[in-house]
Amino acid sequence: xxADGSWITSVSLPYSASLRAVxxxxxxxxxxxxxxxxxxxxxxKIATSGRPRRRRALRLTGTMNPPSPRVTVTFERRAGRRWxxxxxxxxAVSDGAFSTIVRPPVAGRYRLSVSGGGITRRRRFRASxxxx
Numbered sequence: 001x002x003a004d005g006s007w008i009t010s011v012s013l014p015y016s017a018s019l020r021a022v023x024x025x026x027x028x029x030x031x032x033x034x035x036x037x038x039x040x041x042x043x044x045k046i047a048t049s050g051r052p053r054r055r056r057a058l059r060l061t062g063t064m065n066p067p068s069p070r071v072t073v074t075f076e077r078r079a080g081r082r083w084x085x086x087x088x089x090x091x092a093v094s095d096g097a098f099s100t101i102v103r104p105p106v107a108g109r110y111r112l113s114v115s116g117g118g119i120t121r122r123r124r125f126r127a128s129x130x131x132x
Contacts, residue, residue: 014066016040042066042117052127054107060100062114062121067096071116075102078109086110 001007011019018035025031046062060073070090076083086105091098093116104110104127112123 013038013040039118040066041119042068044071044114044116044119044121046112046114046121046123048112048123048125052104052110052125053130054104054127056130057101057103058127060102060112060114060123061098063097064093064116065096066117067093068117069093071098071114073100073102074113074115076111076113077104077106078111083111 007021016037016039018037020035021033023031043065044062045064046060049059049061050057052058062071064071070092073087073089073091074085075087077086078084087102089100091100102112107127107129109124109126112125114121
């Protein structure tokens with residue numbers, strides 16, 4: 001601590017928590033600060049593999065750190081000026097990774113949203129008709 005009593009430190013938190021500073025005391029009495037909430041926002045990365053084609057499987061993979069137990073995947077199709085939900089599912093996160101498959105039912109524009117731990121990531125793509 002400095003002469004005016006101020007101090008600074010850094011901590012690495014694996015998850016959200018409330019923190020407080022505690023001075024255990026010496027010749028002076030014990031002192032304790034009020035608890036302040038610290039929110040840890042996870043890193044969420046997603047990717048798709050394969051070429052988006054109508055009725056063909058498209059694999060969605062991702063990683064999350066720190067991981068939450070599950071993420072929600074929302075698969076939507078563009079209809080005019082709005083997004084229409086095609087599918088929504090909860091996917092388990094194992095060792096910080098997750099994977100699922102979606103199938104665009106018709107050719108068109110689509111959006112994949114993955115939410116978990118207070119954060120959302122999105123990918124947009126266009127599914128085309130399979131070549132004959």
